[in-house]
Amino acid sequence: MQLRIPGPTPCPPETLQALSKQMINHRGDEFDKLLNSITTRLKQVFQTTEDVFLLTCSGTGGLEAAIVNTLSPGDNVLSVSNGVFGDRFAEIAQSYGAEVSRLDFEWGKPVEPEAVTKALKADKGIKAVLVTHNETSTGVTNNLREISARVKEFDKVLLVDAISSLSSIDLPVDSWHCDVVVTGSQKGWMIPPGLAMVSVSENAWQAYSQAKMPRFYLDFGKAKNYFEKGQTPWTPSISICYALDVALDLILSEGLANVFARHAKVAQTAREGVKSLELSLFPQEDCASNTVTAVNASDKINVSKLVQILRDEYDVVIAGGQAKLSGKIFRIGHLGLVYENDAKLVLEALSKALPKATSS
Amino acid sequence: MQLRIPGPTPCPPETLQALSKQMINHRGDEFDKLLNSITTRLKQVFQTTEDVFLLTCSGTGGLEAAIVNTLSPGDNVLSVSNGVFGDRFAEIAQSYGAEVSRLDFEWGKPVEPEAVTKALKADKGIKAVLVTHNETSTGVTNNLREISARVKEFDKVLLVDAISSLSSIDLPVDSWHCDVVVTGSQKGWMIPPGLAMVSVSENAWQAYSQAKMPRFYLDFGKAKNYFEKGQTPWTPSISICYALDVALDLILSEGLANVFARHAKVAQTAREGVKSLELSLFPQEDCASNTVTAVNASDKINVSKLVQILRDEYDVVIAGGQAKLSGKIFRIGHLGLVYENDAKLVLEALSKALPKATSS
Numbered sequence: 001m002q003l004r005i006p007g008p009t010p011c012p013p014e015t016l017q018a019l020s021k022q023m024i025n026h027r028g029d030e031f032d033k034l035l036n037s038i039t040t041r042l043k044q045v046f047q048t049t050e051d052v053f054l055l056t057c058s059g060t061g062g063l064e065a066a067i068v069n070t071l072s073p074g075d076n077v078l079s080v081s082n083g084v085f086g087d088r089f090a091e092i093a094q095s096y097g098a099e100v101s102r103l104d105f106e107w108g109k110p111v112e113p114e115a116v117t118k119a120l121k122a123d124k125g126i127k128a129v130l131v132t133h134n135e136t137s138t139g140v141t142n143n144l145r146e147i148s149a150r151v152k153e154f155d156k157v158l159l160v161d162a163i164s165s166l167s168s169i170d171l172p173v174d175s176w177h178c179d180v181v182v183t184g185s186q187k188g189w190m191i192p193p194g195l196a197m198v199s200v201s202e203n204a205w206q207a208y209s210q211a212k213m214p215r216f217y218l219d220f221g222k223a224k225n226y227f228e229k230g231q232t233p234w235t236p237s238i239s240i241c242y243a244l245d246v247a248l249d250l251i252l253s254e255g256l257a258n259v260f261a262r263h264a265k266v267a268q269t270a271r272e273g274v275k276s277l278e279l280s281l282f283p284q285e286d287c288a289s290n291t292v293t294a295v296n297a298s299d300k301i302n303v304s305k306l307v308q309i310l311r312d313e314y315d316v317v318i319a320g321g322q323a324k325l326s327g328k329i330f331r332i333g334h335l336g337l338v339y340e341n342d343a344k345l346v347l348e349a350l351s352k353a354l355p356k357a358t359s360s
Numbered sequence: 361m362q363l364r365i366p367g368p369t370p371c372p373p374e375t376l377q378a379l380s381k382q383m384i385n386h387r388g389d390e391f392d393k394l395l396n397s398i399t400t401r402l403k404q405v406f407q408t409t410e411d412v413f414l415l416t417c418s419g420t421g422g423l424e425a426a427i428v429n430t431l432s433p434g435d436n437v438l439s440v441s442n443g444v445f446g447d448r449f450a451e452i453a454q455s456y457g458a459e460v461s462r463l464d465f466e467w468g469k470p471v472e473p474e475a476v477t478k479a480l481k482a483d484k485g486i487k488a489v490l491v492t493h494n495e496t497s498t499g500v501t502n503n504l505r506e507i508s509a510r511v512k513e514f515d516k517v518l519l520v521d522a523i524s525s526l527s528s529i530d531l532p533v534d535s536w537h538c539d540v541v542v543t544g545s546q547k548g549w550m551i552p553p554g555l556a557m558v559s560v561s562e563n564a565w566q567a568y569s570q571a572k573m574p575r576f577y578l579d580f581g582k583a584k585n586y587f588e589k590g591q592t593p594w595t596p597s598i599s600i601c602y603a604l605d606v607a608l609d610l611i612l613s614e615g616l617a618n619v620f621a622r623h624a625k626v627a628q629t630a631r632e633g634v635k636s637l638e639l640s641l642f643p644q645e646d647c648a649s650n651t652v653t654a655v656n657a658s659d660k661i662n663v664s665k666l667v668q669i670l671r672d673e674y675d676v677v678i679a680g681g682q683a684k685l686s687g688k689i690f691r692i693g694h695l696g697l698v699y700e701n702d703a704k705l706v707l708e709a710l711s712k713a714l715p716k717a718t719s720s
Contacts, residue, residue, distance in 0.1 A: 003382070017380060020376045023371055024363070058416050058596070061417065096574045217417060234421070
């Protein structure tokens with residue numbers, strides 16, 4: 001089967017096999033070594049020398065952690081959103097009592113850095129900015145480097161959803177001055193869901209020291225205290241850690257630059273292939289993502305039928321649209337364990353399935 | 361290796377193998393079927409017809425879910441505690457702004473139901489009661505049936521930490537009128553950590569409708585809405601679900617009554633064996649747990665040395681004491697995949713290791 005949704009992604013045999021290892025004591029030496037070895041290499045992929053923690057939760061749990069560890073109820077937060085996941089980030093902040101100002105962009109268009117500058121100029125009371133690096137719902141990669149430069153001009157805390165980008169698309173956490181960056185195991189990491197990985201900068205720790213949102217399970221301070229003992233505060237998802245251990249070797253032995261280049265190349269093949277089928281990309285092409293390609297479905301294409309035919313007749317699993325894009329676009333995931341040939345197989349299946357899902 | 365800590369517990373080959381299955385779409389038909397099949401059988405083990413949800417987190421995350429979904433900041437809560445995990449449950453409630461009244465019992469002694477009645481009589485403003493069914497830190501199983509009867513006389517919300525009991529020790533959720541019951545995958549379920557399973561009663565849903573503690577990732581309402589679509593709100597730990605699917609078959613084909621009886625028998629072997637080594641049980645024997653045996657270490661026994669010798673020389677992993685019991689007790693876990701012979705192997709290793717860890 002070609003599982004080509006934007007996560008969970010297919011796992012290579014090496015990580016699948018690692019999952020089957022027997023349990024160990026999560027408060028013993030063996031786990032201590034595993035946790036330290038994983039964390040050291042995670043920092044290489046995050047391109048950071050700051051703290052990186054493993055949290056046993058999905059990416060959404062990681063986003064919640066970013067918020068509750070750096071903010072207090074009533075804090076003014078700027079939500080910069082151009083899709084479902086940007087909106088979710090804002091919704092989490094609201095749930096915990098933040099005052100959220102919205103800076104929304106048309107879905108399929110990128111976040112405009114200049115608008116971020118304007119918003120920060122207009123409202124001096126903003127404490128933190130929420131940004132989605134790669135908006136999985138629209139297939140847009142935002143210009144995080146430039147957005148961060150604007151946010152840091154105003155010395156705000158920058159919280160980044162990099163769930164579907166980090167490890168697949170370049171995101172040098174330290175040189176882009178990102179304060180909390182969240183990713184999820186089931187994306188470019190080639191391992192199953194169940195772990196969020198988060199980086200926490202010195203500046204984020206300063207915010208933490210004043211943050212009053214309630215937290216317990218996702219508390220960064222507890223994560224740091226236990227990490228110093230070679231542990232996690234609560235029993236971690238050991239199997240997924242085994243798989244991550246192997247995946248990090250795969251990623252680092254391929255080399256980060258090569259991994260990013262492979263994703264860029266596969267994405268280009270996907271985009272060109274889609275256009276050659278006389279379909280159009282949903283996002284503006286200069287911000288089209290290297291991990292997920294969103295495609296416009298004309299009025300004549302029945303998206304749910306297309307998804308079903310691809311799955312049932314061609315063993316290819318793609319995703320439809322979310323929220324207001326439901327029925328209007330479909331999405332091909334190409335992150336993690338993905339090569340050009342995979343994109344070609346998907347495109348070939350798509351070319352055969354399309355006529356069957358198109359009304360005349 | 362004999363992994364005999366009170367969780368993570370050893371996994372049988374069947375569940376380990378299931379972990380290696382390839383990923384699927386968590387929003388597709390196959391996961392829908394898996395989730396429904398798991399949930400139906402989980403309800404049998406919980407002995408409930410009410411809602412049961414899978415949360416991708418550790419047991420502590422499940423405890424947090426119990427609190428934030430049923431309470432509001434300022435609510436009066438009665439914490440009934442006789443160990444580390446009872447205290448943790450209270451600490452979570454406090455972190456989220458509950459007013460916690462403490463009803464503490466000596467560690468190693470059981471919760472006295474009559475004292476619960478007195479506390480509820482004395483303070484009419486209490487909304488919910490937090491109870492630990494099996495206190496892993498002291499090896500005590502509390503008389504939940506009787507405690508529940510007292511709590512329900514006063515019509516309070518009953519939140520139960522059953523992390524290290526449910527599936528190993530009888531806990532008929534409906535007939536004991538427990539409102540939220542939390543367990544964790546790495547305990548009696550014979551699968552790795554990474555999932556909490558929680559039951560939610562009709563009464564708990566009434567509390568939910570008024571509960572104002574902030575929540576997002578662990579929101580029961582979102583879990584219910586998505587369950588109706590055959591999904592979880594956020595990407596679930598699919599691999600652990602695969603393993604749980606297999607484990608439920610193992611548990612139900614053995615039969616719940618047989619599983620409970622096996623745990624009782626192994627525990628008895630452990631207790632008798634410990635006493636035959638001229639050691640004494642830490643807990644009062646009539647409340648000693650069937651999933652973990654806590655043993656007093658005399659002043660002459662060096663617990664950390666004992667744990668290390670058992671691990672390094674006899675391939676047996678046991679646990680020391682926690683918090684104020686550190687260095688004073690050691691604990692043998694016997695839950696999940698455990699038979700009498702396992703207990704005997706641990707006891708034999710213990711008999712050999714003890715002299716090496718005892719000063720004269």
